[in-house]
Amino acid sequence: MEDEGCGAGVGECPPRPTPAPPCLAGQLYRRLAPEESGELRLQPQDSEKAKTFVHAFLKRSMPKMKDEAIQDMLTRKAVVLEHYHKKQTKQKRKKTKGFTAKQRRELRLFEIEPEQQRYAIFLPLHELWKQYIRDLCHGLKPDAQPHMIQSKLLKADLHGAIVTVTKSKCPSYVGITGIILQEFKHIFKIITKEDKLKVVPKLNNVFSLELDGFISYIYGSKFLLRASERSAKKFKLKGTIDL
Numbered sequence: 001m002e003d004e005g006c007g008a009g010v011g012e013c014p015p016r017p018t019p020a021p022p023c024l025a026g027q028l029y030r031r032l033a034p035e036e037s038g039e040l041r042l043q044p045q046d047s048e049k050a051k052t053f054v055h056a057f058l059k060r061s062m063p064k065m066k067d068e069a070i071q072d073m074l075t076r077k078a079v080v081l082e083h084y085h086k087k088q089t090k091q092k093r094k095k096t097k098g099f100t101a102k103q104r105r106e107l108r109l110f111e112i113e114p115e116q117q118r119y120a121i122f123l124p125l126h127e128l129w130k131q132y133i134r135d136l137c138h139g140l141k142p143d144a145q146p147h148m149i150q151s152k153l154l155k156a157d158l159h160g161a162i163v164t165v166t167k168s169k170c171p172s173y174v175g176i177t178g179i180i181l182q183e184f185k186h187i188f189k190i191i192t193k194e195d196k197l198k199v200v201p202k203l204n205n206v207f208s209l210e211l212d213g214f215i216s217y218i219y220g221s222k223f224l225l226r227a228s229e230r231s232a233k234k235f236k237l238k239g240t241i242d243l
Contacts, residue, residue: 031101110182112189117197122160122179129160133211140212153209153216154223155231158183163190167206176200183227 105111124132134140136156137149144208164177169206176198178190209216225233 008069025184063170112181117181117191118195121190122181122191125160126162126179132157140214149214150216154218155225155233159227161209163188163207164207165200165205166208169204173200173205185224185226
């Protein structure tokens, strides 16, 4: 005769199945009881107000897109709701403007004071220029090719070079010799051995400079460039050049 109950000495009873939990979705979205909302300090809302709140929250949190695009994004993947930062447009940096020609004249930026207009003061500058050209031309060796040295001199910085006006359409410029103190697009400022500052135009003048026995000629009419622009200029060799 079988025992109805589970007695000692008889096999243990199988575990009873636990009751199924209530619907999880129902628990998550159920309306809070008044006492629960009071403890959380929440104002109970009906379903319509909650729906309106959710839509307003999504509208604030989601990027500005069409409703169809937002709906498509929500149905296809999980979206982490967070504060949406508007893309800040990068402000273009304004280029700092230099002084105008009028302002440079008023400030006298390029004027050399009379007490500084002495040939002996700028002789060390000439010595530095000679060493600079020797390094640029790899020593100015006797077997160096003249056209190669000429092309490097045309692009070199001439501040400190001793030049002589050999030809000119204006006879008063011929024979002026001195150290180049300043080079502009159209003129050279030269200090002579007599401590006189000469302003010589490049146009219609031919200049010669000598270094270690090498003599180079510069045709000013083809040299109407600033010193900073000559380094990128390609000079073409020509057989004859007019003043």
